Amino acid sequence: MLRASFIALALAGLASPANATEWVNCTEPSGAASFDFLAGGVDVLSIAAITISVGDKVWASDVANGPGDPVELGQSFAGNGMILVDAVHQGVLVAELRLWQTPGADLPIYGGTLAIPGFGAWSVSCSGP
Amino acid sequence: MTRTLLRLLTTALLAIAAQPALATEWLDCTSFDFNQRIQLLAGGVDFHQFSAATLYVNGADWSTSPEAQPGQLLDIGQAFWDGKTLLVDLIDPAAQSVLAELRVFATSEGADDVKGGVLRVPGTGAWVVVCTGP
Numbered sequence: 001m002l003r004a005s006f007i008a009l010a011l012a013g014l015a016s017p018a019n020a021t022e023w024v025n026c027t028e029p030s031g032a033a034s035f036d037f038l039a040g041g042v043d044v045l046s047i048a049a050i051t052i053s054v055g056d057k058v059w060a061s062d063v064a065n066g067p068g069d070p071v072e073l074g075q076s077f078a079g080n081g082m083i084l085v086d087a088v089h090q091g092v093l094v095a096e097l098r099l100w101q102t103p104g105a106d107l108p109i110y111g112g113t114l115a116i117p118g119f120g121a122w123s124v125s126c127s128g129p
Numbered sequence: 130m131t132r133t134l135l136r137l138l139t140t141a142l143l144a145i146a147a148q149p150a151l152a153t154e155w156l157d158c159t160s161f162d163f164n165q166r167i168q169l170l171a172g173g174v175d176f177h178q179f180s181a182a183t184l185y186v187n188g189a190d191w192s193t194s195p196e197a198q199p200g201q202l203l204d205i206g207q208a209f210w211d212g213k214t215l216l217v218d219l220i221d222p223a224a225q226s227v228l229a230e231l232r233v234f235a236t237s238e239g240a241d242d243v244k245g246g247v248l249r250v251p252g253t254g255a256w257v258v259v260c261t262g263p
Contacts, residue, residue, distance in 0.1 A: 120239055123243045
């Protein structure tokens with residue numbers, strides 16, 4: 001009986017799809033700066049990884065996504081047509097992303113601003129899920 | 130007493146006359162291919178009030194003042210601008226429906242002041258826009 005329960009639980013786990021994640025890539029049109037985040041979540045936004053670049057300077061929350069200075073997700077919120085993300089390191093703001101999302105012909109479109117203290121601010125356009 | 134009152138009145142009138150008329154400037158938002166454009170005439174304190182608008186989408190023009198800026202008539206339905214968030218809905222007064230929605234964030238860092246967001250025209254399309262001014 002106990003063995004059957006364990007098998008049922010294991011099969012249930014295999015049948016449940018892992019929460020899907022996809023990269024959202026936000027760039028200034030000339031490529032001067034970018035903010036990419038790995039987004040997932042079912043009812044609310046969940047960010048699993050962040051990569052930020054401006055010129056030769058790169059930050060990455062996960063070395064698996066390439067080299068870069070450390071950065072973590074500070075806070076994020078998606079709702080009411082907005083996506084708001086703050087990236088930090090040791091409590092200090094590294095970058096601030098503010099996006100509006102609206103339905104496009106096929107996929108949603110995202111546009112807004114990226115500010116990196118000490119470096120600059122840019123209008124950005126994003127591609128993603 | 131009368132001389133004092135007269136002096137005070139004169140001072141007040143001179144102070145009022147010295148106030149500059151509040152300036153107006155255009156806020157201009159365009160798509161990256163320049164085929165879509167929305168302009169808002171901003172005035173008031175910190176340019177937070179809009180008194181006129183024009184819209185250009187895929188070759189068609191709209192304007193709050195067609196006699197000044199040719200196009201079909203539109204109205205500013207609602208607008209909000211606090212220096213960081215800009216929300217504007219333009220209305221087709223004939224159909225009493227939303228003609229266009231503009232949603233923009235503004236931010237600054239060092240010498241950079243930028244505004245970016247999205248323009249959506251229901252039934253037609255949606256575009257990322259970059260804005261300049263005021």
